[in-house]
Amino acid sequence: MIRMENIRKHYLLGEVTLPILKGVSLHIPSSEFVAIMGPSGSGKSTLLNIIGCLDAANEGTYHLDTIAVTDLVDDELSTLRRSKLGFVFQMFNLIPRISALRNVELPLVYAGVAPQERTKRALRALEMVELADRAGHVPAQLSGGQQQRVAIARALVNEPAVIIADEPTGSLDSVVAREIMDLFTGLHSQGKTIIMVTHEEDIAGYAQRILRLRDGRLERDDKR
Amino acid sequence: MTKGSALPRVKSPLCSTRDIFLQALQALRDNRLRTILSILGITVGIAAVMSVATVSAGGRYLIFTELETFGLKSIWIYRDTAEKDPRKAIRSGSGIENGDYEAVRDARSWAINKISPVVSGRGEVFLVRQGNKYSNAQISGVSADYLSINNDTLQKGRFLRDEDITRNRPVAIIGRDVQKDLFGKDVDPVGQSIRISGKNVTVIGLLNQKNRDFLSSIGSGTNANSRILLPYTFLQQLLGTREIKILQAETSGLANTDAAVFLIKDILRRRHGERFSYKAETMAQYITTTENILRGVTLIGIIAASVSLFVGGMGIMNIMSTSVVERTREIGIRKALGASRHDILAQFLFEAMLITLLGGVLGLVLGVAAGYGLSAATGMPLTPSWPSVLIALTVSIFVGVVSGYYPAFRAASLKPVEALRYE
Numbered sequence: 071m072i073r074m075e076n077i078r079k080h081y082l083l084g085e086v087t088l089p090i091l092k093g094v095s096l097h098i099p100s101s102e103f104v105a106i107m108g109p110s111g112s113g114k115s116t117l118l119n120i121i122g123c124l125d126a127a128n129e130g131t132y133h134l135d136t137i138a139v140t141d142l143v144d145d146e147l148s149t150l151r152r153s154k155l156g157f158v159f160q161m162f163n164l165i166p167r168i169s170a171l172r173n174v175e176l177p178l179v180y181a182g183v184a185p186q187e188r189t190k191r192a193l194r195a196l197e198m199v200e201l202a203d204r205a206g207h208v209p210a211q212l213s214g215g216q217q218q219r220v221a222i223a224r225a226l227v228n229e230p231a232v233i234i235a236d237e238p239t240g241s242l243d244s245v246v247a248r249e250i251m252d253l254f255t256g257l258h259s260q261g262k263t264i265i266m267v268t269h270e271e272d273i274a275g276y277a278q279r280i281l282r283l284r285d286g287r288l289e290r291d292d293k294r
Numbered sequence: 295m296t297k298g299s300a301l302p303r304v305k306s307p308l309c310s311t312r313d314i315f316l317q318a319l320q321a322l323r324d325n326r327l328r329t330i331l332s333i334l335g336i337t338v339g340i341a342a343v344m345s346v347a348t349v350s351a352g353g354r355y356l357i358f359t360e361l362e363t364f365g366l367k368s369i370w371i372y373r374d375t376a377e378k379d380p381r382k383a384i385r386s387g388s389g390i391e392n393g394d395y396e397a398v399r400d401a402r403s404w405a406i407n408k409i410s411p412v413v414s415g416r417g418e419v420f421l422v423r424q425g426n427k428y429s430n431a432q433i434s435g436v437s438a439d440y441l442s443i444n445n446d447t448l449q450k451g452r453f454l455r456d457e458d459i460t461r462n463r464p465v466a467i468i469g470r471d472v473q474k475d476l477f478g479k480d481v482d483p484v485g486q487s488i489r490i491s492g493k494n495v496t497v498i499g500l501l502n503q504k505n506r507d508f509l510s511s512i513g514s515g516t517n518a519n520s521r522i523l524l525p526y527t528f529l530q531q532l533l534g535t536r537e538i539k540i541l542q543a544e545t546s547g548l549a550n551t552d553a554a555v556f557l558i559k560d561i562l563r564r565r566h567g568e569r570f571s572y573k574a575e576t577m578a579q580y581i582t583t584t585e586n587i588l589r590g591v592t593l594i595g596i597i598a599a600s601v602s603l604f605v606g607g608m609g610i611m612n613i614m615s616t617s618v619v620e621r622t623r624e625i626g627i628r629k630a631l632g633a634s635r636h637d638i639l640a641q642f643l644f645e646a647m648l649i650t651l652l653g654g655v656l657g658l659v660l661g662v663a664a665g666y667g668l669s670a671a672t673g674m675p676l677t678p679s680w681p682s683v684l685i686a687l688t689v690s691i692f693v694g695v696v697s698g699y700y701p702a703f704r705a706a707s708l709k710p711v712e713a714l715r716y717e
Contacts, residue, residue, distance in 0.1 A: 124630055125711040145634045152632020163627045163714070167324040179313045180632040224631070 071231070071263055072098040072121060077130035079116055090116045091127070092286035098265065100231070103258040105274035106267045108283035115236060117283065118267045122155055122234040123147045135231075152181045156225030160237035162217040164209040170196065170220045171205040177228045195223035199253060215246035222253055233257060235266040239273055251276045314637060318644035325617070329649060332613045336653025336693065337660060339603030340686050344661025346595035347686075349668065352676035354588050360509045361584065363518055365443050365544055366577050367407070369551060371558050372540045374573035382571060389570035390538040390562065392530075395437075397561050398541060405554040407546050410440035411538040413526040422476070422522065424488045429475035431468070431522045433490065435529030443544040451484035451499030459525045466490070467499035471519040491532060495524070551578040606653070607693040614646055614701035625705050626713025639706035646698020647691055654690025658683060 079091040090113045098104055108114045119125035120132065123139060126147075132139040134154060142150065156177075157163075164173045174192040183191070196202045199219035209217050218238060225233055235254070239247035255276055258264050266277065274280050282290040322329045358366075373389035395411045413435030422429045440446075441453045451467070458465055468476075468483060477483045483497045504518035530536060545554040555574040562572055618625070625638060669676040 119711045122630075124714070125709075145636070148629065148632050148634040148637075151630060157630050159714070163623070163630075165624055165627060168320065176628070177631040179317070180628070180634070180637055182310060185313075228632070 071100040071102075071135065072096070072265075073133045074121075075131045077117070077120060077127045077132060079113070079120065079125070079127050079129075090286055091120075093130070094283075094286075094288050095130075096281065096288060096291075098263065101258070101261045101263055102279060103254070103264045103277045104266070104279045104281060105277035106265065106281045106283065107269060107271075107274050108289075110269075112283040113286045114267050114283045118234060118236055118265065121232075121265055122157060123151050148180075152177055152228060154231050156228060156230040156233045158218070158221050158225050158233065158235040158238045160240040162209070162214070162221045162241070164217055164220060164224075166209055169206050169208055170201065170212065170223075173209070173220055174224045174227050177224060181228060191227055192223070195227040196220070198226060199223045213246075214242050215249060218242060218246075218250055219253065222250070222257075226257070230262075232263045232265060235264065237267055237269070239268070239270070247273065311640070314640045315644050318641045318648060321621075321641070321645055322648055328613060328617065332610050332649045333653040333656065335606035335609035336603070336650045336690055337606075337657040339599070339606040339693075340654045340657025340690055341660040341664065342599035342602045342657075343596065343689070344658055344682065344686055345664050346592065346599045347679070347682040348661060348665035348676050350588065350592040350595060351679055351682070352665070352669070352674045353591075356508055356674050357584055357588070360506050361577065361580060362445050363504045363506055364577060365445050366581065367545045367548060367551075368443060368577045369543050369545060369554055369558075370412075370540050370575045371543070371555065371562070371572055374571040377571055379571075382569065385569060387570075388537040388539050389566065389572065390541060391536050392527075392538065394562055394565055395538055395541060397565060398543070398558055401557070401561060403554070403557050405546055405550040405557055407544045408439040408443050409541060409543040410437040410443055411526045412436055412440075412540040412542050413529045413533070413535075413537070414539050415533055420491050422472070422488060422490050424476035424486070427476050429472050429520070431472045431475075431520050432516065433522045433524065433529065435524050435526030437526060439544075440523065440542070443542055446504070447502045449500045449502045450482060451497070453499055454523070454525055459527050462527045462531050463525055464493060464495045464528055465498045465525065466495045467501060467523040468497055469501045469519040469521040470503045471517065472522055473500055490522070490524075493532060548578050548581070551576045603689070603693065607650075607697040610646055610649055610694065611697040611700060614642065614698050615704070617645075618642065618701045618705040621705075622708060622713050622716040625708050626710050626716065629708070629710040630714060635706040638708075639702045642702030642705050643695060643698050646702065647694035650690040650694030650697075651687070654687050657690070658686055661686075 074094060074096050077091055077094045078089070080087050080089040082088070094113075094117060106114045106118060116125065120127050123134070127140060130140070134150065137150065139147070139150065164170075165176070171189065171192050174195050175188045178188040178191060193202055193205060196205055199222050201216060201219050201223065204212060204216060204220075209220070212220065233254075238254070239250055242250060251273060254264055254266070264277075268274050278294055280290075280292045281288060282292070371390075377383040390411075392411070395409065398406070399409050414433065420431070420433050422431050422433075436454065437459055438454045438456055441448070448467070449470075453467055454465070457463070466488065473479070473481070473483050476488055477486065483500055486497050487494050488497060489495070501519070501521065501523075506516075506518055510517065526538070541558060543554060543558065545551050555576065559572050559574070562570075628638060665676040668674065
């Protein structure tokens with residue numbers, strides 16, 4: 071599913087090159103639930119962004135299925151994101167002024183799905199997160215947990231193979247966090263590949279496998 | 295592992311234009327105040343351009359309607375009284391006589407359609423009277439062609455015929471003001487008798503009203519409604535002269551003006567030798583002068599109005615740029631969800647174009663309304679021309695594209711990971 075060889079990433083801060091990832095190689099098979107952990111600055115978010123095709127590596131190869139992601143240009147990455155990937159962010163990242171339903175429809179808009187089909191699929195996705203009755207609400211009218219569930223519905227609506235989650239419970243209290251993680255567990259049991267960054271051990275405990283990064287390198291790979 | 299065929303490498307905007315358009319519309323609705331403010335900038339610009347175009351078109355119409363009352367193809371030939379040569383200056387007389395008129399008429403030149411003599415006194419005061427009412431009219435002796443050369447039409451009765459001229463008939467065609475003075479506004483003067491310098495003259499026709507308010511207001515053009523037209527032969531008899539003051543001709547086209555002038559002067563010179571010098575006034579000159587003035591005025595107006603349109607465009611660029619910065623995170627989200635560069639570029643361009651198009655339409659409505667308002671107030675016919683409407687709309691969309699492109703390009707070029715990190 072996901073195969074990375076010697077991925078390197080650095081940022082330029084003026085004249086100084088700041089290395090973030092110093093050669094990461096990993097393989098994540100289909101339908102795995104993976105947590106990426108590590109102290110801040112270890113490069114876990116950068117690694118997740120590269121896996122999610124939001125950022126590009128400077129060196130190394132990355133294959134998603136059979137696609138050589140490192141060869142793709144901007145618009146091809148967009149196509150890849152909308153066909154294979156679903157995103158869940160720490161800050162939910164819903165568009166503030168439009169309804170939950172419209173937010174969930176958005177990936178389908180860019181995928182060119184017809185309007186009626188869009189609404190049908192968006193409602194189905196909202197049902198999966200048990201928020202169909204809040205379809206008409208704008209984000210501000212929803213609680214944090216509800217907003218994150220809308221975001222998960224949005225991530226699911228394209229029926230992606232991989233869910234990319236960047237600290238999905240980071241802004242939620244522990245009760246709501248558990249609800250969200252139960253949702254992820256459910257998705258995983260349906261065969262989704264889930265790759266999640268977290269810094270909380272108990273949240274990482276929901277995953278099958280924990281990748282630990284330190285200082286830009288893969289330090290440990292625990293499978294259960 | 296090789297690159298699979300699951301992803302086409304071609305850039306295909308999957309997303310329909312309609313959907314992107316709706317996203318843009320939504321964004322504009324979400325920021326109502328910002329949208330309204332930027333629309334206003336363009337509205338003012340387009341309204342200004344429209345007003346200038348409408349007013350200058352109205353002004354042109356007005357001036358040309360009045361110029362037409364002289365006949366647009368008219369030329370006037372008369373003796374040059376500002377003669378410097380003392381041997382010529384000492385001679386008296388108008389330098390034109392009936393034989394000259396007949397010679398020009400009978401020459402039947404291709405450059406001249408019609409010709410009429412204009413006989414008038416040299417400052418004699420005619421006493422025009424009907425019963426105990428008097429009129430201060432301008433009396434001219436003319437031929438049958440005078441009516442159509444001057445674009446005159448008759449409200450009642452008939453104009454001069456050749457036999458009125460050959461038989462020196464005491465008949466007159468009068469203007470509306472003369473009718474008002476002598477008979478009253480609603481009294482039919484045809485068939486009635488008036489007295490001119492003690493002679494009985496029968497009114498045979500009434501001229502239609504002719505408007506030269508604007509030209510009179512700038513000091514050119516006499517009141518066309520206070521004319522009394524007589525057979526030139528009859529007026530010569532009254533004055534005791536054989537002289538003609540002016541030859542007025544209609545050329546066969548504006549381009550033939552110089553040829554017609556040359557021809558008439560040539561005939562006069564042949565008949566009189568070097569005794570007199572002649573001068574020509576042509577409508578062609580006046581039309582050229584008028585066109586030049588109008589073009590200059592319109593150009594200045596359009597430039598001035600365009601400045602406000604330019605400022606409006608800069609305002610849009612400014613507001614769109616701010617909007618891109620404000621919505622950096624949103625753009626990042628959209629890109630993460632699969633929006634292509636093209637999708638983002640199109641959305642922001644649509645936003646800019648919608649603003650300018652709405653502004654343009656509003657400006658048009660305002661400009662046209664201002665035109666109608668002025669029209670009602672001044673009596674000038676200020677209706678907008680369809681081409682200028684089309685141009686205004688095209689210009690406003692163009693301003694939208696130009697001023698929206700840079701911000702839209704910046705939005706489209708944002709890297710998703712950086713945009714998402716933006717607070």
